[in-house]
Amino acid sequence: MTTRFAVLGAGRIGQVHARAVTSTPGARLVAVAEPHAAAAEAVATAYNCDIRTIDEIEASSDIDAVIICTPTDTHADLIERFARAGKAIFCEKPVDLSLSRVRACLDVVGETGATLMVGFNRRFDPDFMAVKAAIDAGRIGKVEMVTITSRDPGAPPYDYITRSGGIFRDMTIHDFDMARWLLGEEVETVMAAASVLTDPKIGELGDYDSVNVILRTASGRQAIITNSRRASYGYDQRIEVLGDKGALSAANTHEANIQFAGEGGFTQPPLLNFFMTRYTAAYANEIAAFIAAVNAGATPPTSGEDGLLALALAEAALKSVAEDRAVRVAEILG
Amino acid sequence: MTTRFAVLGAGRIGQVHARAVTSTPGARLVAVAEPHAAAAEAVATAYNCDIRTIDEIEASSDIDAVIICTPTDTHADLIERFARAGKAIFCEKPVDLSLSRVRACLDVVGETGATLMVGFNRRFDPDFMAVKAAIDAGRIGKVEMVTITSRDPGAPPYDYITRSGGIFRDMTIHDFDMARWLLGEEVETVMAAASVLTDPKIGELGDYDSVNVILRTASGRQAIITNSRRASYGYDQRIEVLGDKGALSAANTHEANIQFAGEGGFTQPPLLNFFMTRYTAAYANEIAAFIAAVNAGATPPTSGEDGLLALALAEAALKSVAEDRAVRVAEILG
Amino acid sequence: MTTRFAVLGAGRIGQVHARAVTSTPGARLVAVAEPHAAAAEAVATAYNCDIRTIDEIEASSDIDAVIICTPTDTHADLIERFARAGKAIFCEKPVDLSLSRVRACLDVVGETGATLMVGFNRRFDPDFMAVKAAIDAGRIGKVEMVTITSRDPGAPPYDYITRSGGIFRDMTIHDFDMARWLLGEEVETVMAAASVLTDPKIGELGDYDSVNVILRTASGRQAIITNSRRASYGYDQRIEVLGDKGALSAANTHEANIQFAGEGGFTQPPLLNFFMTRYTAAYANEIAAFIAAVNAGATPPTSGEDGLLALALAEAALKSVAEDRAVRVAEILG
Amino acid sequence: MTTRFAVLGAGRIGQVHARAVTSTPGARLVAVAEPHAAAAEAVATAYNCDIRTIDEIEASSDIDAVIICTPTDTHADLIERFARAGKAIFCEKPVDLSLSRVRACLDVVGETGATLMVGFNRRFDPDFMAVKAAIDAGRIGKVEMVTITSRDPGAPPYDYITRSGGIFRDMTIHDFDMARWLLGEEVETVMAAASVLTDPKIGELGDYDSVNVILRTASGRQAIITNSRRASYGYDQRIEVLGDKGALSAANTHEANIQFAGEGGFTQPPLLNFFMTRYTAAYANEIAAFIAAVNAGATPPTSGEDGLLALALAEAALKSVAEDRAVRVAEILG
Incomplete structure (x- = not known):
């Protein structure tokens, strides 16, 4: 069909x-x-x-x-x-x-x-899919801790920042979704710290550029997310999952898989530096998954509910920063 | 057009x-x-x-x-x-x-x-292209030594081996072309050693499965090629170039860029194990280069002459093995 | 002398x-x-x-x-x-x-x-020293974010746990010191989450085995620490520092710098798995630094104050877990 | 005792x-x-x-x-x-x-x-020992091919070159010994190519600075050795062994196990650049092995015969270069 x-x-x-x-x-x-x-x-x-x-x-x-x-x-x-x-x-x-x-x-x-699919492209990245498949295959046993490092090469235009809903709703939201996906259990509490370190103007616009978040599930599994709007070395996208039988990680993707050795040491090229280049395969896989679901009359792999819950974690993080305390997701979802 | x-x-x-x-x-x-x-x-x-x-x-x-x-x-x-x-x-x-x-x-x-282009797909692999571009940009100065490691996961069917012209004409020929491309100077002498180590039947068919070759140019630049018809760990394709100002290398490509850490150590997935998977991008780039040349009325980047010279190196290697001596390419080309 | x-x-x-x-x-x-x-x-x-x-x-x-x-x-x-x-x-x-x-x-x-030196051996690890020296040399500009991953291969005996003061005072304390050292600025607030994931008996003894901590300085610099009492893959000791001009990291130390490639992929040996083996050089360097300070009549590089402040961070983390909120270090130090 | x-x-x-x-x-x-x-x-x-x-x-x-x-x-x-x-x-x-x-x-x-032990320090390097132990434990099955890359940061003084016996007797001799050790079978034929690429004065002194050698045993196992008197990136010492069940390799040793990520890419420090620094542990292990042998009244692990045979391979390589042909070791040993 x-x-x-x-x-x-x-x-x-x-x-x-x-x-x-x-x-x-x-x-x-x-x-x-x-x-x-x-x-x-x-x-x-x-x-x-x-x-x-x-x-x-x-x-x-x-x-x-x-x-x-x-x-x-x-x-x-x-x-x-x-x-x-x-x-x-x-x-x-x-x-x-x-x-x-x-x-x-x-x-x-x-x-x-x-039928509605809300796109969370990172779930369709081949490396992240390989990590998830290994978890699902029991390679590391029960998941305990997730570490997500996600840094943009540079901040978006000021104009965009004012419309974006802020770093938690615009940037961390991808990591909230990844954390939910990798933890395999819903998040119960959110603690977040936020700073303005790269550009004071971002602070004047009411946003942050450097945040860390700890997520905790009912059974005590935890995820940490570390974000920055600036990484001089490129678009940094890493995940790491600890289980009782081992750990899995996905590394960054460089422009090429080569190395130069010279007087100053050994150098590999910078990272793929733009989200559309870094996630080329992820975008294609995402649409293929949607097409497959529609053709099969099946439920797509990412839902409106996923979109809602990631947004709720962003709201909880904002509240945590404002009130300097751990916020229960239930406070947000009511 | x-x-x-x-x-x-x-x-x-x-x-x-x-x-x-x-x-x-x-x-x-x-x-x-x-x-x-x-x-x-x-x-x-x-x-x-x-x-x-x-x-x-x-x-x-x-x-x-x-x-x-x-x-x-x-x-x-x-x-x-x-x-x-x-x-x-x-x-x-x-x-x-x-x-x-x-x-x-x-x-x-x-x-x-x-207009004729003879396909040497490896010249169009993104990693190898990045190495060549860095050489051409002067990153390592004058090229001195080239090392090419090229191993197949397993031997082709016996039937193919009898028609293939032997390992030098069928497999090493790619490496001969890579060596010419990376040395930046024509090869003058060829020394080769050949063994049957993986399967005696290959020897009975008159071929070898394990070979090493040293190529030498007029100015003394050298390349070594190491081939095997069997690598239990996959399709091994690496290059390394030493110049007076540094060295460049391209590493293997794994199935995914992930790592598992467990009791037995740290493990990365096997290599992309099939030439058409490993060189997917290379095949596409190769055809794109041909199309670009035709549309521009330009000379394609790999020529019939390239095909001829790589074959001549294969002939010289065969003669070197047969006669246990260094063979001048001029002896082959006449 | x-x-x-x-x-x-x-x-x-x-x-x-x-x-x-x-x-x-x-x-x-x-x-x-x-x-x-x-x-x-x-x-x-x-x-x-x-x-x-x-x-x-x-x-x-x-x-x-x-x-x-x-x-x-x-x-x-x-x-x-x-x-x-x-x-x-x-x-x-x-x-x-x-x-x-x-x-x-x-x-x-x-x-x-x-003259008193309180030993924080990790500051004397050659790799961590190299990271610190590069920071001090301005290699990454202004420090913004520190990430410390520190996991023990397995929990200490129950008996020790009851005497240890708990995971924050016994284990995280090293990371608190590393964070202070790498941040280059005193910590102002502490947020921590703690779980029992590896062994319920640890919880019965009143301790945790899995914790994450976010530290924040007055200027907004942040550090995250992730700890577990169990890592099946060994003694995991990594640091990472982000600055405005780049990032520095120190990787784990394996038993040997070798690799095996086989059908299952590419494997490196496990980590040096015992703190005295992993930090052999650090212990020697630490004593050498003390001797040098004594011989020179100089102040040793790590002081009683360093011991006090790391302990204060541990107290703050405990309070943060107990009260589910960000705790100011000033509340602890009075 | x-x-x-x-x-x-x-x-x-x-x-x-x-x-x-x-x-x-x-x-x-x-x-x-x-x-x-x-x-x-x-x-x-x-x-x-x-x-x-x-x-x-x-x-x-x-x-x-x-x-x-x-x-x-x-x-x-x-x-x-x-x-x-x-x-x-x-x-x-x-x-x-x-x-x-x-x-x-x-x-x-x-x-x-x-009791005589002739020192071949590299056999006592911890990483190379780990490779050899894994071979001996059957990890890669039967050894087929050995690749040794050995490059000095720079040439020795001219004065030394004239007394050294030339690159094969002075530098490659270490690699000849490593090849014998790793092949697990005596070498039968030697093919070598030699050039002067780094400094014409070395040629005037009758020596070479850039050589490649292929060694072949009776059963067809092969080793390749690639040497240069100059590597701008440091003292390059790598080995790689292919067997029927997998491959083992030992990588280079850097000054520190750290990484810098910045605009220009990802950089690791240069190699330990001096043989006495690179092989500190090897020298200590070597003497410990001698002491252990003497105390036990046992045969030391490296013998005068090992010294003789490595030198014979050097002689064969020189003859191969002079006569442009494969030289049988039996021609040298008589």
Whole structure:
């Protein structure tokens, strides 16, 4: 069977997903929606598909599924519209920056019975998948401690920071999801510390650039997350999991697997320095997983609930910083 | 501009190249030729192209270039036919197992002025390209010594061994090409030692499975190549280059960039174990380079001459083993 | 000049320090004190020194300095006695498990003007010293974040756990000292989470086996410490420091610097698995630093104050766990 | 039991061995012989031993064993004298640069029944020992191929080169010994290529600075050795062994086990850059092995025969270069 797709939004990530749909067996890209004519045209030409408006796509009987790559503040509305229109929906995280808005949206999805996948691309990175598969195969026994190091090469533009919901909702949220996935148990309490160390202007905008978080589950498993908005050596993305029978870790990915040896020592190239380059395979795998789920009538591997719970951890972290105490997730979720 | 392609042969490598053509901007796959109907059909369906006979392709005015993926003993004839037909030609190495046949074929190519690229996929591996780029950028100064380690996970079928021309013409030939590429100077003398260590049957078939070769250029630069038909730990592909200002090396590629730590020590996954998996990016880059050369009317980066000279080094190595002495390449090339 | 030493206590660590004194130019081992006659005799024979009682050593005019390797609960008393006796003193951490007792003891030391070094062996590990030297040389600019991973191969005997003061005072205390040393700024707040994951009996004894701690300085620098009493893969000791210009890290030390490659992948030997083996060089360097300080009449590199402050961080961590909140170090130090 | 030693020669290596004797249980340093009074005095003071002449030591009844650290051209004579005097003898390689002189000397040793150990320090390096132990434990099955990379940071003084016997007798000789040790079978044929690449003056002195060698045993096992007198990145000492069940390798040793990550990539410190620093543990282990053999009345682990055979491989390599052919070791040994 072949699922027919529309991509909403032809920005950077929309283009990536359009290519992923085109190159996946069992999927066909039928249309793209994009207000900027040139961007729309570029995708339509490259992948040989129609240009349609969002309204037209909603009404199209030759479209089974949509991939939402529009600005964050449109996500929840579009999810509701397309859920009601009976389309399967893939949406890049987050559903919304407001927990109550996310909840309302997921209620609509629930009522319509629509298929919704919220994209957490890192779960589809081949190295991280290999770590998870080894955990699931019992390689390290029972999981006890998770360590996630996640640092961006540099901060986003100030303008973006003001709209992003802050470092916990924008950046740490990926690590919250990874922690939940790797811990194999829901988080009960959150402790966080936050500083402004790389740029005082970030503090003036009400955000932080350097944070550490400790997550604790009911049975006492713990995860630590360390984030910085600046790492001069590149996009640092590592995970490490300790179990009673051993430990697993995934290392960083360098530009090339080579080494130079000279008077100053031994040097390997910098890291892949941009999230779309670093996670190229992850983005492709993510869309392939969505296509596979839709074609099989199965539940996608990452859900709206995953989006909601990661956001709740971000809220708890913010509260922990504000009140200098451990915050129970139940306080947030009510 | 768009170059229109036909792929001759729809076996393993033909499929890889068909996909590469399809996914490269500036190229279009028009036809495939393949005697086995099912294989032809599979490619035609997957990449939406015609099925034509080789004769038809030769006569097709809507085809500018061919990619020859047929059995080795047809390469030279096909190169000559398509050179005369005015098509650009990509041919997987080798042109032929006989040096004189290669020479005759290249003469025809020369007379017709046809564009010919002989595929040495390893030159297009991203890691090896990064090493070469660093050499060309002067990072290690003048090249002095090259070390190439190249081991197959296991020997090919006996049947293939009898047709392959032997380990030097079939396996070491890739390393001879790498050595020429990295030394930056033509090889003058060849010394080789050969043994049968992994399977006596290989010896009974007149071949070797374990060889070491020393190459020497006129100025005294040297390369060593170490080959085995068996490496229990996988497809071992490493290069190392010493210059007066430093050394460069490319390491092996593992299945995943992860590590397990347990009672027995620290373990990384096995190597990518199959040449088509290990060199996926190399095959795609190789075809992209051919397409770029054809579109630009430029000389492709690997030539028929490269195929000839690598084969001459294989002949010299065989003679060195037979006569237990250093053999000058000039003795082979005449 | 030569400083004349006595070693108090001929247990494991006493023997290590006796050997260090003997093999260091500028130092001479004059006597050992040890209640177990056989142990005393062994050291006296091996290093050609006298056996004397502690009282005799206190009264000996041919002894300039003592190295205290007796049980923890004797440390503070012995420090006071030998400070009053005018000897230079090296004492293994901790001075005492009680903050007020430590304070009282340091007061005595201060009054007498005695030279006191409290041993934090890890500061003298060659790899950690290399990291610190690179920080001090400005290699990574301003320090922002420190990550310390410290896991023991297995828990100590239950009996020891009851006397140890708990994981924060016994194990994390080393990491607290490392964090202070690497942060380059005093810690202001402590957040800690603690679990019992490896053995419920440890919980019954009132201790934890798995803890994570976040430390924060006044300027916002942060350190995270992750500890476990069990790591099936060995004695895990790593540090990592992020600065505005780069990051530095020290990796684990394996039994040998070799690799096995086989069907199951690539394996390196386990870690040096015992603190005295892992930190052999550190123990020797530590005593050499003390000898150098005494001979030069200089202040030793680690002080009683360092011992006090590390203990205060342990107290703060305990309070943080008990009260589920961030604890200011000022609350502890008063 | 305690063996009483004299060290002949108080140069660099004599001092190292004097310290090794002093710090090894079961051994006592009684005397040093050294024509330079200051050097003799320094050792006598540091290790509390007598200064005696070689004649006196030969006649001393309180000396059981000698360690010969005098210039190479005195080795054979001293071995003969002390063999006749009934002392156990440790001599740094080589016994002599002339094969016939070595043979004559070993004949004398044989007649006297003296215990002789010829030092090949690398066999006592902890990492190389771990590789050998794993081979002997059957970890990689049957040995097939050995790869030895051995590069000096820089060439020795011209003056030394003229006296050294050339690169094969002075430098490669260590690798010849390692190859014999790791192959587990005697070498039958030698092929070598030699160039002058780092300094033309070395060629004018009749020597080479860049060589590659292939060794082949009767059963077809092979070893390759790659040497250079210059490696800008330091003292490069690696081994790698392929067997039918896997491969083992020992990596280089860096100044510290740390890493810097910055804009230019990831950097580890240079290699330990001087043979006495790189092989500190090896030198100590070597002397300990000699002492253990003498105390046990056992045959030392490296013999005069080992010295002879390594030298024969050097001769064969020289002949191979001169005649551009594979040379059988039997041609050399007669």
